[in-house]
Amino acid sequence: MPELKNDRLLRALLRQPVDVTPVWIMRQAGRYLPEYRAVREKAGDFKTLCTTPELACEVTLQPLRRFALDAAILFSDILTIPDAMGLGLHFTEGEGPRFKKPVRSMADVQALSVPDPETDLRYVMDAVRLIRRELDGRVPLIGFAGSPWTLATYMVEGGGSKDFAAIKGMLFDQPKQMHRLLDTLARAVTAYLNAQVAAGAQALMLFDTWGGVLTPRDYREFSLRYMEHIVRGLTREHEGRRVPVILFSKNGGQWLEAMADSGCDAIGIDWTTDLGNARVRVAGKVALQGNMDPSILYASPERIRGEVGTILASYGRGRGMVFNLGHGIHPQANPEKVAVVVDAVHELSRQYHEG
Amino acid sequence: MPELKNDRLLRALLRQPVDVTPVWIMRQAGRYLPEYRAVREKAGDFKTLCTTPELACEVTLQPLRRFALDAAILFSDILTIPDAMGLGLHFTEGEGPRFKKPVRSMADVQALSVPDPETDLRYVMDAVRLIRRELDGRVPLIGFAGSPWTLATYMVEGGGSKDFAAIKGMLFDQPKQMHRLLDTLARAVTAYLNAQVAAGAQALMLFDTWGGVLTPRDYREFSLRYMEHIVRGLTREHEGRRVPVILFSKNGGQWLEAMADSGCDAIGIDWTTDLGNARVRVAGKVALQGNMDPSILYASPERIRGEVGTILASYGRGRGMVFNLGHGIHPQANPEKVAVVVDAVHELSRQYHEG
Numbered sequence: 051m052p053e054l055k056n057d058r059l060l061r062a063l064l065r066q067p068v069d070v071t072p073v074w075i076m077r078q079a080g081r082y083l084p085e086y087r088a089v090r091e092k093a094g095d096f097k098t099l100c101t102t103p104e105l106a107c108e109v110t111l112q113p114l115r116r117f118a119l120d121a122a123i124l125f126s127d128i129l130t131i132p133d134a135m136g137l138g139l140h141f142t143e144g145e146g147p148r149f150k151k152p153v154r155s156m157a158d159v160q161a162l163s164v165p166d167p168e169t170d171l172r173y174v175m176d177a178v179r180l181i182r183r184e185l186d187g188r189v190p191l192i193g194f195a196g197s198p199w200t201l202a203t204y205m206v207e208g209g210g211s212k213d214f215a216a217i218k219g220m221l222f223d224q225p226k227q228m229h230r231l232l233d234t235l236a237r238a239v240t241a242y243l244n245a246q247v248a249a250g251a252q253a254l255m256l257f258d259t260w261g262g263v264l265t266p267r268d269y270r271e272f273s274l275r276y277m278e279h280i281v282r283g284l285t286r287e288h289e290g291r292r293v294p295v296i297l298f299s300k301n302g303g304q305w306l307e308a309m310a311d312s313g314c315d316a317i318g319i320d321w322t323t324d325l326g327n328a329r330v331r332v333a334g335k336v337a338l339q340g341n342m343d344p345s346i347l348y349a350s351p352e353r354i355r356g357e358v359g360t361i362l363a364s365y366g367r368g369r370g371m372v373f374n375l376g377h378g379i380h381p382q383a384n385p386e387k388v389a390v391v392v393d394a395v396h397e398l399s400r401q402y403h404e405g
Numbered sequence: 406m407p408e409l410k411n412d413r414l415l416r417a418l419l420r421q422p423v424d425v426t427p428v429w430i431m432r433q434a435g436r437y438l439p440e441y442r443a444v445r446e447k448a449g450d451f452k453t454l455c456t457t458p459e460l461a462c463e464v465t466l467q468p469l470r471r472f473a474l475d476a477a478i479l480f481s482d483i484l485t486i487p488d489a490m491g492l493g494l495h496f497t498e499g500e501g502p503r504f505k506k507p508v509r510s511m512a513d514v515q516a517l518s519v520p521d522p523e524t525d526l527r528y529v530m531d532a533v534r535l536i537r538r539e540l541d542g543r544v545p546l547i548g549f550a551g552s553p554w555t556l557a558t559y560m561v562e563g564g565g566s567k568d569f570a571a572i573k574g575m576l577f578d579q580p581k582q583m584h585r586l587l588d589t590l591a592r593a594v595t596a597y598l599n600a601q602v603a604a605g606a607q608a609l610m611l612f613d614t615w616g617g618v619l620t621p622r623d624y625r626e627f628s629l630r631y632m633e634h635i636v637r638g639l640t641r642e643h644e645g646r647r648v649p650v651i652l653f654s655k656n657g658g659q660w661l662e663a664m665a666d667s668g669c670d671a672i673g674i675d676w677t678t679d680l681g682n683a684r685v686r687v688a689g690k691v692a693l694q695g696n697m698d699p700s701i702l703y704a705s706p707e708r709i710r711g712e713v714g715t716i717l718a719s720y721g722r723g724r725g726m727v728f729n730l731g732h733g734i735h736p737q738a739n740p741e742k743v744a745v746v747v748d749a750v751h752e753l754s755r756q757y758h759e760g
Contacts, residue, residue, distance in 0.1 A: 215703050222704035266679045303659050324621045348570050349577035
């Protein structure tokens, strides 16, 4: 493997010194880019785009051609694991992901087995290998998976949900069944992420999109606990470097202290939490990643630069910060505004890393 | 006016002693009740239901016939004020509220004037008077309004929104225009709530449904500040009693300290915040209302009773708690489960108020 030319992301996640704050954007490979939409159209449907390594590689690299980003993130779907478990993932226009066979009973849970990443999810590993080769050491590649709780919500609800009636019914009345499902998923995610590392992923992120719909107690018992299991089971050294792990719970601002004790290297936070306050609360245990409101991209370039400056100042001097949005970029965002963000982060952050 | 027979809610909101913890349910007059759906169908459309005092009174009283609730809450829509401002509120099946004339420019903002409650919103005041008469002192009547920020989101977006692109564009790039709109709305809400008190409302609640989509700084500047203006302008004594004011910011768990300093009497919290921890943070300045996850109503009666007990224990002994859900009851909830909650609160809370 060629030497990594830009290792700012890895260094910042491990709270090592950097010259400027690294920046990447959640969903940076996505619908806001016309070149993405062109590939998506050529692919015909979203699932083909995800399962064809050459296309996944192409859209992963697209944002790096436009912007001075400090990381690539594997283009893939969050629901590859339940799909490989045989639940029949498909995408309906306007309604998002759906499963033909939702998981509802103990028999459904017991029927699930942990997919073998190199056979059942080979297309993902092939994409990782291809992207690493094409990146040629330019920036590190982030691998990812959904958290067990988040995967379970889709599997039990049969798709997206607003009120989580089915999974909360299971959690409240069938906690043993719920735990068994989450345990199976934790083992599946661990194997999947370790295979991504073996294939070339240089950092890992767990997306806990729906942990924030739980009470603090249930979050710890049904979401954070299984992320901790995963973190403990991950390959943390590869190619002679440490592989940092980022946890991201949307709406998780109230639980940062618990997340910081999970064994992860960094926590992603959204814009409802003040970054400076979050830094105090995690007390040097982890790096932080965030936390610009994606809606700021609707504002003028001057206002965007101002907001980047405010966020950098809020974190302050020193190690352990990765700049990102607090959630995925909106499909209707203007790509030119992304360039404003990326350039402003590099330019305005230098002062916080000098001396 | 007849004497108030059950004043637990008012006493609890003012942190005075009570025999048992009072309980009411956000959206207790609503679609989960078959008798509500019958009146709604008879009315023909939602707006007719809201604007006909006899029908609004009838659905307000329905849940009190079924459950031992400690309060009635005015049945009305959150968007009565912008409707009275002439924006052309209408309801589309499946899409929720829409405005014919969204507010986008400074000219649009300047054209808005504060409605006169007793003429432009007379149907609301007539409903309040009718409900008070029909309640006959059984329980107190809660009046309410949307917060200025929440009303503004609908007015600027032209309806509900997922990403708040239009209003955040205004907030980021046209802060003066944004402040002018919010100032007009704060004056309108103050007049509206004071008219509700004059008509007979005995407690008031401000619903800040969308304050939680802001950064902590923007929440204080664009949402909390205007709720403070309202609280300062409200009639706080009427019919020889204090009129308590409750603030509720969905996803506001990170900002309780600031909310507690707003001059309100109580804060509504959702289930993502631990009630015991919230009590410590507000340091005796305000009462707390909440915070059961509405999804618990999908669980068994035994599990629901257990959760009620956990929440009561989390708050602990003493004054200043009102039991409620952490958000509105879901339309698909089973009414029998509401009875389980209400009865469990009264039964299990007695121990926390003795001695």
